[in-house]
Amino acid sequence: MKILISNDDGYLAPGLLALADVMSKIADVVVVAPERNRSGASNALTLDKPLTVSKASSNVYFVDGTPSDCVHIALTGLFDSRPDLIVSGINQGQNMGDDTLYSGTVAAATEGYLFGIPAIAFSQVKKGWEFIDDAARFALNMVQHKLGNFDEPYLLNVNIPNCHYADIKGVQITRLGRRHPSEPVIKSTDPHGNPIFWIGPSGIAKDGGEGTDFHAVAEGYASVTPLQIDLTHIHQLEKLKKVWG
Numbered sequence: 001m002k003i004l005i006s007n008d009d010g011y012l013a014p015g016l017l018a019l020a021d022v023m024s025k026i027a028d029v030v031v032v033a034p035e036r037n038r039s040g041a042s043n044a045l046t047l048d049k050p051l052t053v054s055k056a057s058s059n060v061y062f063v064d065g066t067p068s069d070c071v072h073i074a075l076t077g078l079f080d081s082r083p084d085l086i087v088s089g090i091n092q093g094q095n096m097g098d099d100t101l102y103s104g105t106v107a108a109a110t111e112g113y114l115f116g117i118p119a120i121a122f123s124q125v126k127k128g129w130e131f132i133d134d135a136a137r138f139a140l141n142m143v144q145h146k147l148g149n150f151d152e153p154y155l156l157n158v159n160i161p162n163c164h165y166a167d168i169k170g171v172q173i174t175r176l177g178r179r180h181p182s183e184p185v186i187k188s189t190d191p192h193g194n195p196i197f198w199i200g201p202s203g204i205a206k207d208g209g210e211g212t213d214f215h216a217v218a219e220g221y222a223s224v225t226p227l228q229i230d231l232t233h234i235h236q237l238e239k240l241k242k243v244w245g
């Protein structure tokens with residue numbers, strides 16, 4: 001088995017190193033990841049400049065681009081063969097509910113899925129690396145034992161609680177929750193007196209009820225959400241057709 005690994009925290013992030021370490025036990029692993037932290041990059045592709053791929057070691061490459069750039073390059077020109085699976089992460093911090101639209105971790109997996117390759121985005125719920133090896137062990141177990149017989153390409157968003165492996169209560173298969181709108185931007189001034197703005201923190205859970213990713217991790221479970229790409233609002237499709245007659 002060949003596994004391509006990427007992330008959005010950058011190729012030196014402990015979450016990526018832990019993921020590459022465990023996956024190398026069961027597969028040929030190659031890492032193609034951003035040279036620096038690109039969290040929040042979403043599905044952006046760099047179209048206004050050429051990209052450079054640098055080799056950090058025999059199977060680790062870093063790119064001066066986004067997570068989507070990394071996977072795109074890996075799948076369309078850098079290598080001769082396609083991976084059997086793409087794993088992204090393990091991100092430092094949760095990617096749940098509406099976060100998934102902004103997440104570079106999810107985007108790296110999505111890019112692979114768009115090319116028809118099964119893909120999983122892994123995130124750890126809270127920041128900090130204390131339990132990253134436990135999260136990596138969970139990821140390995142999932143890839144090794146749970147997905148072998150899944151009979152169609154999948155895009156899975158996985159959020160893992162920060163705790164010892166043995167303390168993860170289990171897995172809940174979930175839908176995405178919803179968040180309230182983000183906090184307002186934080187306005188300040190630069191040393192020259194010009195106004196500057198920091199994007200504020202994401203909103204708190206609005207729909208965090210039973211069955212959601214928010215609820216699962218709050219209860220101590222790992223959350224696994226199957227994602228799809230089609231954004232079509234089917235209900236409004238019919239409604240709009242009527243508006244136009």
Ligand code: MN
Binds near residue numbers: 008009038040092104
């Ligand atoms: Mn990140």
